[in-house]
Amino acid sequence: MLLRAVLFDLDGTLVDSLGDIATAMNHALQQHGLPPHPEAAYLRFVGEGVAKLAERATGGAAPSLQGQVLATYHAYYDTHLFDRTCAYPGVEAALAELAADGVRLGVLSNKSDDFVKRLAARLLPGVTFSAVYGERPGIPRKPDPTAALALAAELGVAPDACGFVGDTSVDMDTAKAAGMYGVGVTWGFRTAEELRAHGARAVVSSAGELLAALRTAAP
Structure with missing residues (x-):
């Protein structure tokens, strides 16, 4: 790894x-x-x-x-935060396997910080996140790399040893700006074409593919 x-x-x-x-x-x-x-x-x-x-x-x-x-x-x-919202199939298990590999995990979203923390805690209870952050006052939103770099530093990991996984151009632009390994997922809100156009190093369509891509990433 x-x-x-x-x-x-x-x-x-x-x-x-x-x-x-x-x-x-x-x-x-x-x-x-x-x-x-x-x-x-x-x-x-x-x-x-x-x-x-x-x-x-x-x-x-x-x-x-x-x-x-x-x-x-x-x-x-x-x-109404949990009326219909749910974790994507296989994601919790894939992240738990990464954590078992010794990989530190974090969440970085442009969603309000309180909502991010509540959603992660309730919908992904089997995952140990080292840090979970949403939008906070005074900290630029993605794709500005400031928050991503600060989170990597908090985890004690250099940016080039850190992956960044997301479903939009904003996430891939963040990964590129922060010098991280960007992986795009196609089950979210945007297309594989958009992810590749914005510098995704890998594009995956299932939780299993995501786990494999992160385990074999070559930054």
């Missing part, structure tokens, strides 16, 4: 959360007199933090209205 640590995105990578995100945002939009969107539209809306989600879902409405929608979304999502 050449990688000593692996960082994972959350939404679309470890957990399938699209339905709950779409329902919560559509609820917020309707509460403020705005039209809802088909669930599939949220495949393109998510990935760059909740403020960008609100901007896209509202069609670039005035910042004050975006703020109101965001507050309503947050309050609703807080109590």
Whole structure:
């Protein structure tokens, strides 16, 4: 095993959360007199933090209205976090095997930090994460590499001995900017073509393939 640590995105990578995100945002939009969107539209809306989600879902409405929608979304999502969201098949077992190999595991998401911690703890109870972080004040969101580099340092691992797994161009751009080994997963919110175009070193379509790719990575 050449990688000593692996960082994972959350939404679309470890957990399938699209339905709950779409329902919560559509609820917020309707509460403020705005039209809802088909669930599939949220495949393109998510990935760059909740403020960008609100901007896209509202069609670039005035910042004050975006703020109101965001507050309503947050309050609703807080109590509906686990309605439909679940871990992807085989992911928990694959991560547990990595941990058994001695690989340190972390989560780095652009989702609100509290939500990330709650989702990881409840939906992946069999995985020992060394650190779990979402969006936090004063720390740039992905694809800025600041948070990824800080997390690698916290785990005591050099960036070039660290993998970064995600399902969007944002994740692959983060991996590249941080000097980490980027692995894209195709079961999430974006396409294999997008992942490859943004520098994925490997693209996988199952938890088994993910485990194999990380175990044989050659940074």
